[in-house]
């Protein structure tokens with residue numbers, strides 16, 4: 001990876017979405033980034049916009065932090081063996097996603113399940129996505145699926161080698177609460193975040209993880225709390241929301257009714273900061289290039305959540321929970337953005353109202369580390385207005 005250099009100026013922003021639940025909309029029409037990091041934002045008149053290396057006229061469209069998919073199953077490069085799919089990451093970038101977080105590289109053909117093998121693959125996966133970002137997308141991978149027989153030293157070795165995530169607990173042989181809890185604590189001790197496969201089996205070979213196992217394992221993320229695919233019964237989902245403070249991850253591949261139950265319960269608890277979004281693709285349901293945008297529109301439209309708040313679920317909430325340097329409009333954060341506008345001929349008076357009525361936005365541009373990666377999306381409906389790259 002070469003370090004990004006130069007000055008990026010984005011003018012005429014019509015709506016500045018922050019990623020922050022406490023203030024989802026910022027005052028301002030302009031943003032400046034230097035060497036790939038946000039350096040200033042606000043009103044153009046108050047900012048130093050001279051000598052830009054890259055100048056963008058947003059044309060009045062919205063700018064949001066690039067979307068984060070908190071739950072993907074990458075394998076290698078931009079290829080997904082599960083559905084024999086090429087370029088799924090590039091397609092997802094066209095859906096506004098600039099960062100993806102692996103919940104385990106489980107679709108690797110011949111995936112090793114012995115301990116030395118699974119550690120080696122996790123370390124290699126972390127490296128190959130660190131060294132090669134498909135279409136520029138940040139893929140945080142190298143998430144081992146834990147197996148019986150692992151000892152504390154294994155987690156230390158993984159952490160020392162750069163592994164920061166565990167794959168979904170339940171996809172390997174560890175499916176019981178006591179073993180999961182012990183290994184999650186070892187992982188946490190060495191700075192490795194954990195997640196768990198909540199709900200019924202996803203495909204033949206995967207297993208049921210119910211609320212008792214989830215609560216006992218105490219992972220950092222309650223992975224697909226709405227199931228992937230099959231959700232737990234309603235009372236168990238409510239119990240998970242009420243009985244702990246861990247992140248509530250809602251995924252596209254799950255049950256939409258259970259997603260709304262989770263959202264409504266979190267809202268009653270006044271804990272919307274726990275909601276984060278993922279697709280859980282590639283998987284048995286395929287790949288969803290627009291999955292995160294579809295979740296935002298669905299939760300906003302059916303869950304009666306303001307669209308600007310729903311965008312936080314896929315940006316700032318995930319950033320804060322996972323301690324990322326992207327996903328918030330804040331000085332020093334990565335200049336990772338999606339520019340978008342209301343889709344042509346969609347109802348509503350503007351982007352937020354249109355998304356609030358359940359419609360997808362039209363993506364006009366994506367930017368990662370201050371570098372323009374895509375112009376008008378090939379996958380979203382066309383936007384009313386488009387940003388222009390002036391030079």
Ligand SMILES: [Zn+2]
Nearest residue numbers: 168197202228
């Ligand atoms: Zn799962």
